[in-house]
Amino acid sequence: GAVVSQHPSRVICKSGTSVKIECRSLDFQATTMFWYRQFPKKSLMLMATSNEGSKATYEQGVEKDKFLINHASLTLSTLTVTSAHPEDSSFYICSALWGGTDTQYFGPGTRLTVL
């Protein structure tokens, strides 16, 4: 149990376009999901906390208008990178909080490359 999927696994796009990444909890409901960014050989950095039915909470330094998060259902959160630029190229990982615990289950990640 407690499987989290992400789609797509990798995406290449042109500079200026927008990209949507989906995060799904497959066998459990998650009122809270998280979005992380991981640079090569670096740790995971929390971008935002996604709460079902309410606005996301962004970490300091993360642009809300650039990284749009929507958590419309208990099993789906989306991250849209708007007007992507090469510096947005990174590995984006989501996680979902399982039940009433503080245990997070992670998705496999999405590799974004902006040309």
Next chain:
Amino acid sequence: AQRVTQPEKLLSVFKGAPVELKCNYSYSGSPELFWYVQYSRQRLQLLLRHISRESIKGFTADLNKGETSFHLKKPFAQEEDSAMYYCALWGFQKLVFGTGTRLLVSP
């Protein structure tokens, strides 16, 4: 704000040798600490958490509040333990990760 420090980027040992991956933390409240592991080309997965006091795959970790540490230990390393290990602290409604330690176990 909370902080997690993993001082070693790389730890290289031979099979059968003991392993200790260091983790120190800074947090004003009562910490909830975790170790996550990421095997090659796989997703991040929970290895153990201090609350459960379990031993997973032979690994243990003891929370030492006096030294603000949560080091991960295994008495006899196996080649399949080679992976990236992240120490993480849950506090203020979010998980903060250390920079990770790559464990390389050679035959």
